Amino acid sequence: MRHTASLHVFAYWNRLRAGRLAPDRHEIAPSELKSHLPHVFMATRPQDDAPLAFRLAGTAICGMMGRELRGSRVHALWSPDEHEAIDGALEGVLKTGRVAVLGLYGFSTLGRRAEFEMTAMPLAGEDGIERLFGTLVPLTRPYWLEIDTLTGFVTTALDTFAPDEDPPSATQVPSAGDTQRVDEVSPRAMAPSPRTTALSPRAIRRRRFGLIRGGRQDG
DSSP, X not given: OOSHHHHHHHHHHHHHHTTSSSOBGXXXXXXXXXXXXXXXXXXXXXXXXXXXXXXXXXXHHHHHHTSOOTTSBGGGGBOGGGHHHHHHHHHXXXXXXXXXXXXXXXXXXXXXXXXXXXXXXXXXXXXXXEEEEEEEEESSOOTTTTTSOEEEEEXXXXXXXXXXXXXXXXXXXXXXXXXXXXXXXXXXXXXXXTTOOOOOHHHHHSSSOXXXXXXXXXX
16 A cells, blocks of 8 residues: 555554454444545445445546446446456455455546556445445546546556555555556557456456556567
8 A cells, every 4th residue: 555545544444343354334434534535435236246336436536537436337447358357356355354455557538647546445234244445546646637537447466465464565566667568558448458468367366466467568
């Protein structure tokens, strides 16, 4: 975790958890999240066996995407060739109670790129662990964000950890220089492209990082 919002919201969730696998969704108090609330989301299944969908998404998240996200599937923020992997990572949070941290590149309609961080934590309800609670934040604040809206994300790294462990530190998360080049990816709705390779379901299940290998290979 590298962003203040990620660390603050995780600490708040962990305090509410109080040794349980997950806090109850009714325990979340928006007033406690203060300035980080615009970057917070909740997700749940609209029906049994359906992919997770946004129950709510903060104003900053919706602003970056240029649309209201409530009711839309979470994996729709990625290209179709990443849907299975993203669903697997998020379902893993619900099944195991581990916290997931994803490193992302977001691409705009004009082809601009920025680094993002997503966290996902489980929430309990009447039927057990049934919701996700987390953050989606840019690691820098480019001037064009919310003006040149995002078309979608490419996953560059995934980490999971037990809530009783320390969150992964900044030195554990790959920086832009540690990942393969993805700046040549087309911004057109993040459709499948030979220049992008999604994390495989097998990579998603691994404990530590999985890296995207994409971009030009000719130097």
